[in-house]
Amino acid sequence: MNNENTNSRREILAGMGLATLGMLGLSAAWQKLGGATAVTSNYDARDTSFPNVTLYTHEGEAVRFYDDLIRDKVVAINMMYSDCAGICPVATANLLRVQQMLGDRVGRDVFMYSITLQPELDTPKGLKHYADRHGIKTGWKFLTGAPEDIELVRYRLGFYDRDENIDNIKENHTGMIRIGNDTLNRWSMAPALAEPQQIMATINHLDPKAVHTHENLA
Amino acid sequence: MNTAEQTDRHDESIDAASHQSRRRFLKLTGTAMIAAPAILTSRRSRAQALIELPPSPPTTPWLDELPSTIEPLSQTNLFSGPLPPPQGEANTANGECGRTDHQRWSEFFGAPVIQPDQADLYELKANAHNDHVFHPHYPPQLAWSFEGRSSNGTVLYNPTIFARYGQPVIVRLHNNLPPSHGAGGTQLTSFGLPEISMHLHNLHTPSESDGFPGDYFSETKYGPTLKKEGKFKDHFYPNVYAGLDEFGGIGDQREGLGTLWYHDHTLDSTAPNAQRGLAGFYLLYDDLDSGDEHDSNPNALRLPSHPYDYPLKFQDLRFDANGIHIFDQLNPEGTLGDKIAVNGKIQPVLRVARRKYRLRLLNAGSSRFYEFYLVNGANVVQQFTYIANDGNLLPSPITNMTRVRLGVAERADIIVDFSRYPMGTQLYFTNRLQQTDTRGPKKVQAPGTRILKIIVDHEPTEVDISQIPNILRPVRRPTSDEIAAAPVRNWTFARKSGLWTINDRLFNVKSARATISKGSAEIWNLSNPSGGWSHPIHIHFEEGIILNKFVDGIAAPIPVHERGRKDVYVLGPNTRLRVFIRFRDFTGKYIMHCHNTIHEDHAMMVRWDIKE
Incomplete structure (x- = not known):
């Protein structure tokens, strides 16, 4: 995938209005508009690298999953969908407290991402509404993309169950925060509904700049 | 390899067809939503991503x-x-x-x-x-x-x-x-x-x-x-x-x-x-x-x-x-x-x-x-x-x-x-x-x-x-009076939204879910209501004695080698163990957790404290 394609997609996105794309289903729309296959990177699960697929932020920006979001960063990633009535709203509120505790470190030392499990319905614009409604500050990106790309990301990050019947229920993937440090190749997790301080502790454990894992001292 | 490729192509064509039909459906109806939105259907990605090591x-x-x-x-x-x-x-x-x-x-x-x-x-x-x-x-x-x-x-x-x-x-x-x-x-x-x-x-x-x-x-x-x-x-x-x-x-x-x-x-x-x-x-x-x-x-x-x-x-x-x-x-x-x-x-x-x-x-x-x-x-x-x-x-x-x-x-x-x-x-x-x-x-x-x-x-x-x-x-088995007097505490291990819970709650490293007086004894019911998982549950600090074992709600014999003191209690599928434990001599924070360390790292753990 080259930049030209990404750019033309972004222009088209801007021109068309995002809601229309959402109605069509993003994957089909990308195929139609970009003339490319839905899966925007060649990827083999036996390869341990992350798929470098193109995702779209709630601010309408096209980003490469590995190059722009993961590479050389400390990250905290959960999965959600905007009309999830289960634990998603609580998880989002919980992560908001983590964001508040991290303060200036968000977007500088620690990067927070929420990836939709329902890309067919969660357009960038819809995710922006969701972020605004929950009072999310800058530095925390909500992400959507072609469904096949989202699925690759979901599997790679470990938001899945080996039992296909359980795997097919989206809500089963909303309970975890995947926390990692790409520079050190270290990956851990925290429950999305754990005490925000405990989530902080896991983030801080993987962030070399943090000393005390339980408070925001960096 | 050929078969896999064919399968892939086959799945792709199904996906493409379903997208086309969805698009036609959307155009015709002008509907923004389709039914059953909470089900994932991407077979191709699953097959591709779940390749085992x-x-x-x-x-x-x-x-x-x-x-x-x-x-x-x-x-x-x-x-x-x-x-x-x-x-x-x-x-x-x-x-x-x-x-x-x-x-x-x-x-x-x-x-x-x-x-x-x-x-x-x-x-x-x-x-x-x-x-x-x-x-x-x-x-x-x-x-x-x-x-x-x-x-x-x-x-x-x-x-x-x-x-x-x-x-x-x-x-x-x-x-x-x-x-x-x-x-x-x-x-x-x-x-x-x-x-x-x-x-x-x-x-x-x-x-x-x-x-x-x-x-x-x-x-x-x-x-x-x-x-x-x-x-x-x-x-x-x-x-x-x-x-x-x-x-x-x-x-x-x-x-x-x-x-x-x-x-x-x-x-x-x-x-x-x-x-x-x-x-x-x-x-x-x-x-x-x-x-x-x-x-x-x-x-x-x-x-x-x-x-x-x-x-x-x-x-x-x-x-x-x-x-x-x-x-x-x-x-x-x-x-x-x-x-x-x-x-x-x-x-x-x-x-x-x-x-x-x-x-x-x-x-x-x-x-x-x-x-x-x-x-x-x-x-x-x-x-x-x-x-x-x-x-x-x-x-x-x-x-x-x-x-x-x-x-x-x-x-x-x-x-x-x-x-x-x-x-x-x-x-x-x-x-x-x-x-x-x-x-x-x-x-x-x-x-x-x-x-x-x-x-x-x-x-x-x-x-x-x-x-x-x-x-x-020799083993000190609890007397019937001690068993009758012991408070009973239930611990149920379950899986929820891909996470482990104990009594429906997540692990909190800073806060005890049970506080026990030093010198007391309790009966702990350890329950694994799941059919698909086995959990070797480890209780720190004190040995316990298994009083009863139930599988699918029916009393099961305790193996002879498990009739002494234990600190790991294997909870097979649909199993409940009734365990007598004393809490003695020291105070502070301890834990119980699944010793399948992968479950343990996914927070299948509970803190309990002993106080004076």
Whole structure:
């Protein structure tokens, strides 16, 4: 995938209005508009690298999953969908407290991402509404993309169950925060509904700049 | 390969067709939503992403040998080194991490700083080394170990510690682990976090020395339940029996423990850190189980003793195509090992004398269960005597046993009499328990996999005078009055939104879900309502007694070897265990958790505290 394609997609996105794309289903729309296959990177699960697929932020920006979001960063990633009535709203509120505790470190030392499990319905614009409604500050990106790309990301990050019947229920993937440090190749997790301080502790454990894992001292 | 490609193309065409039809549907109806939005349907990605790790490269068995005797850790003189001797308060000024003060310190030592000959003093250094050989066909590679020294100064990796009731031990643990695994790694090879919290499973240990998961430390970082980072931590192991307050002296001898092990217990990272190698044995003796088969004390059991008392640590490991140890940090179910290392070696040989041996078997995880059989070359099952479960001597030995089943962290001490075999006999420890994922074992199937070869190799240098008495260590079973008076606490282990819960709640390292008065006793109902998972549940600090077992709600017999004291309770599918436990002598924070360390790292853990 080259930049030209990404750019033309972004222009088209801007021109068309995002809601229309959402109605069509993003994957089909990308195929139609970009003339490319839905899966925007060649990827083999036996390869341990992350798929470098193109995702779209709630601010309408096209980003490469590995190059722009993961590479050389400390990250905290959960999965959600905007009309999830289960634990998603609580998880989002919980992560908001983590964001508040991290303060200036968000977007500088620690990067927070929420990836939709329902890309067919969660357009960038819809995710922006969701972020605004929950009072999310800058530095925390909500992400959507072609469904096949989202699925690759979901599997790679470990938001899945080996039992296909359980795997097919989206809500089963909303309970975890995947926390990692790409520079050190270290990956851990925290429950999305754990005490925000405990989530902080896991983030801080993987962030070399943090000393005390339980408070925001960096 | 062709078939897979065809399948892929087929699926793609289905997906494309479904997109087209959805688009037509949307155009026609102008509807923004389609029904059943909460179901994922991307078959192609699933098939593509769920490819399992390939099996470890083949290894030719029986190329490497285990040492014929183990070398125990030698004491270190902590009065002459660069650091001051151990003290009750954390010595943060000299680089000790910010632990809580040692409990009952002055009672044991009478002064803030320890005096010579008051305790056995040891030093361990958690360290990385790049020369570990799991098997001659695999390259020398990285392993992490607790390093110590033998009496002649040789470096020992994860050495066995010999300890004795009534003789306190202090282990000064230095954390020398490097902050990173270096360049060129992947998430599969870079597992292991360099902060550590060393748990001694299952000593009657004051909580600040227990290796609580939040008490992890390094020179640059400290866990949520510590006060400061540090280079080292002193662990105070009083080596008193449970029942110190009730019985005085050094406690109730019926509570004696024998086969213990120390391992890393860092919050979120126990599986990778233990996989890296941070685990060793701590064998505890008293005047009953004295570790001396020549003992003239008439009370001594005179079981086979060192060097014929031999610990065996089993770990399931996985290797990549280059023979490098891997662990998938991003797989929610971790990595099931398909190579079994015995004391760090894959399919090794142990040469034994023609006499009785006490073999101490430990399942050191991460998640494989075993059912071991000792067989001869024709796979004929051999008999042995089973004397201890979870390190605790049974009231009497179980003779003519033929199998040892171990969940993660369970131990079994057995006595095998090799004098029954002609010189040169070859025997095999074989695992017959099938397991294909980390969720739990499947069925028992002969002939199984040969894990360890034993060669009856030489005559003993003297007549074997060790014995297996008919009475070992009496057990203090609770009286019916004690059972009737004990408060009942229910603990239900479940899975919710891909996470583990205990009583519907998530683990909180800072807050206890149960607070128990010191000196009291309770009945804990441990329930696993799931059909698909097995959980070896470990309760820190105190041994318990299984009162009842229920499977699918129906009373089930408790196996004979599980009728003594235990600290790991295997909850198979749809199983409930009713366990009687006392909480004695020390206060502070402790935990109960699944010892499938992959579940443990996914927060299948609960904190409970003892208060005055």
